[in-house]
Amino acid sequence: MLDPSDRLLAGLLLAPAAILLSAIIVYPVLRLFYTSLFNLSLTSGLPGEFVGIENYRLMLEDPVFWETTWNTVLITLITVPGALVVGMGLAILANLRFRRRWPVRLSLLIPWALPLSFAGLIFAWFFHSEYGVVNDVLARFGIEGVIWFNSPNLAFAAICLTIIWKTSSFMALIILAGLQTIPRSLYEAADVDGAGRIRQFVEITLPLLKPAIVVALIFRTITALQTFDIPYMMTGGGPGTSTATLAMYIHQNTVSFLDLGYGAALAVVMFVLSMGVTAIYLRILRAREWAT
Numbered sequence: 001m002l003d004p005s006d007r008l009l010a011g012l013l014l015a016p017a018a019i020l021l022s023a024i025i026v027y028p029v030l031r032l033f034y035t036s037l038f039n040l041s042l043t044s045g046l047p048g049e050f051v052g053i054e055n056y057r058l059m060l061e062d063p064v065f066w067e068t069t070w071n072t073v074l075i076t077l078i079t080v081p082g083a084l085v086v087g088m089g090l091a092i093l094a095n096l097r098f099r100r101r102w103p104v105r106l107s108l109l110i111p112w113a114l115p116l117s118f119a120g121l122i123f124a125w126f127f128h129s130e131y132g133v134v135n136d137v138l139a140r141f142g143i144e145g146v147i148w149f150n151s152p153n154l155a156f157a158a159i160c161l162t163i164i165w166k167t168s169s170f171m172a173l174i175i176l177a178g179l180q181t182i183p184r185s186l187y188e189a190a191d192v193d194g195a196g197r198i199r200q201f202v203e204i205t206l207p208l209l210k211p212a213i214v215v216a217l218i219f220r221t222i223t224a225l226q227t228f229d230i231p232y233m234m235t236g237g238g239p240g241t242s243t244a245t246l247a248m249y250i251h252q253n254t255v256s257f258l259d260l261g262y263g264a265a266l267a268v269v270m271f272v273l274s275m276g277v278t279a280i281y282l283r284i285l286r287a288r289e290w291a292t
Contacts, residue, residue: 038051075227076221079164111166112173114166123165127158231243
């Protein structure tokens with residue numbers, strides 16, 4: 001028997017992974033898009049009716065869709081850079097050379113390991129208007145407490161602060177792994193050349209951390225676009241729909257209203273947003289690799 005060519009051998013080796021990927025990702029996505037082309041409401045008791053792009057047309061005329069999509073984009077624009085900045089600081093702190101670093105590194109795991117729903121409940125208690133920790137601290141400084149969840153802006157700010165606290169540890173763990181790969185000899189050589197800490201950070205740390213930062217941004221941005229648990233547990237989307245996200249609107253249509261066709265169309269939009277953002281990040285990373 002002749003030995004298979006390299007291309008055939010590669011295909012045979014990748015076939016199991018390709019089949020598994022198709023079974024758990026490709027087929028559900030195609031099924032989701034197929035469902036979005038039907039008027040399929042379980043409350044009507046009628047079989048699904050093919051309506052083409054009617055669900056997408058209704059979506060364009062739906063003010064709640066635009067509001068929840070804007071809330072989702074705004075949460076992404078605020079919390080992703082915020083988590084990156086806080087995570088970078090935590091990673092640098094955990095990477096400092098001192099004797100007992102393990103408590104600092106262990107503390108990074110606690111927010112990351114905490115379930116999202118628990119984090120939402122904890123911070124909902126923190127910002128409670130009557131017995132919350134935040135208003136209690138403000139009162140001790142002579143500042144009158146506020147009803148956080150009655151104001152759209154204050155409720156939105158509380159949600160963003162909670163998400164940044166919850167997700168910054170994830171960013172820190174990835175950045176810390178990147179910091180561990182930077183050779184100490186580069187910093188020693190920079191010290192010999194008279195470079196200060198800031199210049200070392202700009203000239204050595206940041207350029208070598210770019211791959212880790214891009215990976216962290218990809219995962220964090222995708223999860224930000226899919227934000228559900230924390231605003232759902234803290235405000236339920238209120239007041240009104242001022243803090244509702246696209247994922248919450250999908251949940252409302254599919255689980256509460258049992259409108260699977262329209263919910264599937266909304267989910268397709270979220271999938272396209274996530275893939276579009278990922279493609280942009282990967283393009284930037286690839287362009288930098290070619291530049292180097």
